[in-house]
Amino acid sequence: MTKFKILYAEDDETLAFLTKDNLESNYDVTHCIDGEKCLESFKNNVYDICILDIMMPKMDGFELAEKIRKINADIPIIFLSAKILKEDRIKGLRLGADDYLVKPFSIEELQLKIEIFLKRSQKITILDKNIYTVGKYNFDSKNYLVYTDSEKISLTQRESDLLKLFLDNKNVVLKREQILKSLWGEDDYFMGRSLDVFISRLRKILSNEHGIAIENLHGIGFKFSITES
Structure with missing residues (x-):
């Protein structure tokens, strides 16, 4: 840890x-x-x-x-x-x-x-909010869905929880153990591997969105960076 x-x-x-x-x-x-x-x-x-x-x-x-x-x-x-x-x-x-x-x-x-x-x-902000705007997408955290008028991408519950956590704490460094404890209640090696998979998928979904990035801070954690236009 x-x-x-x-x-x-x-x-x-x-x-x-x-x-x-x-x-x-x-x-x-x-x-x-x-x-x-x-x-x-x-x-x-x-x-x-x-x-x-x-x-x-x-x-x-x-x-x-x-x-x-x-x-x-x-x-x-x-x-x-x-x-x-x-x-x-x-x-x-x-x-x-x-x-x-x-x-x-x-x-x-x-x-x-x-x-x-x-x-x-070390308390992480979690807002009572369901609908977010992420670049060209809307994100419905309650229904695990990222969508536009012409496209719908289904997320798993963990992926949805992770994206919501990032959006509630945009441009803030979240330690790896903070994220793991927020999603699973504990910091575990195998859960950490799952976290890496979820982050890779979210990066792929948002890869064409200008000004949006999930930064990996080696040995620390991640930052969901959004450059306001």
């Missing part, structure tokens, strides 16, 4: 080593030693949560969080800082942080916070 990805910014190398070592049994942790490197890594990769020190060289955690929020308004952010003043905590939270832990912190508390915020952020 793919591990959730943590972006961790901390310039104290001893603390960073200990924290990273404790977290890596459950998560894929990328450590950056300053704010600029952290922002560059965030722009070039997909992460599930950010853990940020505040007092760092080149760019402090407050500025870093502000820039991250402009790129992704929803990703969970936890500050870890030796700054104990109430004003600093309030500033961090106002910048969009989900929590603020003061050093020295308990690794058990940090792990619990990570788990809580990941659970909240």
Whole structure:
């Protein structure tokens, strides 16, 4: 199973080593030693949560969080800082942080916070909607049908559920395990093979639709991309 990805910014190398070592049994942790490197890594990769020190060289955690929020308004952010003043905590939270832990912190508390915020952020949107427009096609999710005035394509229930999931979350990265759990209730190897078959068929159906693509993000999942005309 793919591990959730943590972006961790901390310039104290001893603390960073200990924290990273404790977290890596459950998560894929990328450590950056300053704010600029952290922002560059965030722009070039997909992460599930950010853990940020505040007092760092080149760019402090407050500025870093502000820039991250402009790129992704929803990703969970936890500050870890030796700054104990109430004003600093309030500033961090106002910048969009989900929590603020003061050093020295308990690794058990940090792990619990990570788990809580990941659970909240991994919920997939599923709308109470049946009819969608997909390029030249209409999609009737209730009757498992993709159609135009002159063409009808029947889908299986799983294919229909998958297409609805993509359309309800268009232009959003969906992790492979998220999709599997949404369609089958669990992340299983053989179900994963079935998912690949369903995605191949949907790609074939939509292959001539300009501006529509199911992107495969290697090691992460998929994104149903729609370029609005």
